Every structure is written in C-alpha cells, then in structure tokens.
Amino acid sequence: MKYHTRKIVKPGDLNSNETLFGGRLLEWIDEEAALYAIIQLQNRRVVTKFMSEINFVSSAVQGDIIEIGMDVVKFxxxxxxxxxEVRNKLTRKTIIKVENITVVNLDAHGKPVPHGKTKVIYEKKELPQN
Known part of the structure; x- marks a missing residue:
C-alpha cells in the first residue's frame, strides 16, 4: 500500500464522542480516490461509482495524524x-479499510469512456489540459 496523503484530526473533524467523524473520513477517502484516479487515468473527469463495505477497525482522536493509502486492484x-487503507501515522494502527472503490472515466459530456490504461503510473507527468 502506498500512502499518499496525510491529515491532522482537528476539532471540526470530531463527532459527539470526540473521535473522528466517519463521514469526514469517508469524504477524505473519496477525494483521495478521485485524485488518484485522475493521475492514473490522466483525465480530470472521473466520478466515484461504487464504494464497497467499509470496515472501521479503530478510531482517531483530535491531534492524531492519519495517512490515506490507495492501491489499484484492477483496470x-x-x-x-x-x-x-487509512492508518494512524504514528502508531501504524489501521483505522479503516475499503476493499473496492470504483471510479469511472468520463468524456466531456459526462459519459463513460474507455481509458486505455493497464498499469499504474509512478513517475510524475503533467495532466492533460481538458
């Protein structure tokens, strides 16, 4: 798993139990999935179509630093x-796992379009200006 983004848990991210609000974490995961897909598919027009069962393993509290990891399962x-997988940066304890996030490549009209990609891009490349 490659961890791409770090976040610090702030007071506005907490629920009434004073732990990280699950909805906030899912927002961060969805954003990270979109960013990852944009880079991999080299297209700014993508949309999350499906997110599988979400498994909250542990929690986070104010001041924790979390990191969000993404890997490609399939093109x-x-x-x-x-x-x-999201984990606590300092303890390495898993906070949440999501096994399947499906992101769809779109054309300029918002319709699914083949992307032609078959492998993960690791080097930095500029995104197309579309």
Whole structure:
C-alpha cells in the first residue's frame, strides 16, 4: 500500500464522542480516490461509482495524524478499481479499510469512456489540459 496523503484530526473533524467523524473520513477517502484516479487515468473527469463495505477497525482522536493509502486492484475498460487503507501515522494502527472503490472515466459530456490504461503510473507527468 502506498500512502499518499496525510491529515491532522482537528476539532471540526470530531463527532459527539470526540473521535473522528466517519463521514469526514469517508469524504477524505473519496477525494483521495478521485485524485488518484485522475493521475492514473490522466483525465480530470472521473466520478466515484461504487464504494464497497467499509470496515472501521479503530478510531482517531483530535491531534492524531492519519495517512490515506490507495492501491489499484484492477483496470477496467472505463473504470479503475481501488482499495484503500487509512492508518494512524504514528502508531501504524489501521483505522479503516475499503476493499473496492470504483471510479469511472468520463468524456466531456459526462459519459463513460474507455481509458486505455493497464498499469499504474509512478513517475510524475503533467495532466492533460481538458
């Protein structure tokens, strides 16, 4: 798993139990999945189509630093299937796992379009200006 983004848990991210609000974490995961897909598919037009069962393993509290990891599970014809793990940066304890996040590649009209990608891009490349 490659960890791409770090976040610090702030007071506004907490629920009434004073732990990280699950909805906030899912927002961060969805954003990270979109960013990852944009880079991999080299297209700014992507949309999250599906997110599988979400497994909250542990929690985070104010001041914790979390990191979000994404890996490619599969390149589809018009989609990219990712898996995600979020963990506490200092303790390395898993906070949440999501086994399947399906992101769809879109054309300028918002319709699914084949992306032609088959492997993960590791080097830095500029995104197309579309």
């Amino acid at each position: 589809g014809n018009t989609s990219l299937i990712l898996k995600c």
